[in-house]
Amino acid sequence: MPPEPGLSFAAAFAPALLDPARSTPDGVTGPNGKAAGRRYDVYRNNVTVSLIDALAAVYPAVQRITGTEFFRAMARFHVRSNPPASPLLFEYGRDFPAFIAQYEHAQAMPWLSDVARIERAWLDAYHAADAAPLPPTQLSAVPPDRLADLVFIPHPAARCLRSDYAAVTIFAANRDNAQASRIDASRPEDALITRPEFDVALRHLPPGGAVFAEHLLSGRPLGEAAALALQASDEFDIAANIAGLVDAGAFTSIADGDPS
């Protein structure tokens, strides 16, 4: 939509903010006809640096892994090609993990984009709506013949992520100034992220656990989720997994599923 007459200033001012190849917009000036190049560059710098800072705030473990210089160079590319669409900066960078996956200089760290996905989910859990987790007693009160049709209402903070690499261990080792130790990055890991009260919790899921959690979190009945989890891994332990999910605060309530 073209701007109203007299309101074209933003359309002229904005395009060069994230494009260093563009020249200083016409129409801006210093006092008494002084040049506006370095003056306009203050805005360019503010925009670029503050958006890189915003990505660094969302992805501190990724930055710790890559080092600040590497991270900021990578983030600068992303900021210039994908500036935020929302003024809520804690929502920014949802497509950054995909960017990392194809970023030329990050190819030696094939697990890095999965670490970023965990980190993005961590922040979503942090800001998710408050809700009381399901009390374990509610589950134990369900008659055994109703269990298979039972569905679980997910907690707003609950997230499940799967990785072909040891992304959970790598993430945990790089948040909160943890001590570095040798990690076998090639071991696949699945993560459950929850925030039963105010502290975000990250857990490894056991074999079959991610298939089970994903189906329960998307509203599938307990019987169906357990059958699919057993197909995924013959080590799958339904009692331990359901207890683990409830204990982690992955759900808020239970309901009878539709038997059809």
Place this chain on the structure above:
Amino acid sequence: MSTVINSIPPAAMPLRFAPPIGGVAGTSFKPEHLPAILDGGARRGFFEVHAENYMGAGGPPHRALEAIRRDHPLSLHGVCMSIGGPRPLDKAHLARFRALVARYQPALVSEHLAWSTHETSFFNDLLPLPYTEATLACVCDHIDQVQEAIRRPLLLENPSTYVAFRESSMRETDFIRAVAERTGCGLLLDVNNVFVSATNHGYAALDYLRDFPLAQVEEIHLAGHAEQADDEGDLLLIDSHDGPVVDAVWKLYEIVISRRGAVPTLIEWDSKIPDWPVLQAEAAAAQAILDRHQSAAPAGDRHAA
């Protein structure tokens, strides 16, 4: 048409700190200071937060803000409404802003004479606008919409700027006065912004303050700035909020308070954040100046002197 709606708090949520809060000094609230603040218990002063940081659905940010709000007046400072931009206001953002006002009942609510969003991009900076009849009408329309949404007057903050627009046809002070007259909004006078813009554009800060509609000022900001150079190698000040208030800004502040009377004053410190006692000391320095001028406050506060 401009619509002025007085403060009408929802009946179920009485204001604990009914505005005006008078001549008190406050600080930016930074979550890392929460334990130190809570250890100190309730004290004189207020806290200001950037509204956007509390627009998530839940979690620790709201818990921290509730803890602060329990014992202190709050100032809700929006930084992303893009009031100065040509684009229609983001309705979803306006609804979030209104919800925060309703939930936390802040004593002060403010936004910027600036823009930050164009087309689909959010630039996360307070960008400048030309001062013309067309932009004046647009800004007034946007402020009308905000004030209708929050059902109380908004305080509009004067910007710090690094460039001017050739198409500008009025001075910033005339523009701001016209906005206040047409919309009934109050003003947030950022004295550091005055000092930064005066230096950058080669005018006297005192001339700007003489022309500024001080009677509409309901809050003051004080902050630190950084120094750079422009194309000609002349001093260019950057509104960085990363250090103490400089002496020249303190002097301007005392002049403003001597003319306006004591109004709520914020020490704004947003990066390279110091320990809580350092921020407290800056607020105490502002409070000392306010207290020297409390007798010059509007009639309602005078009996306390």
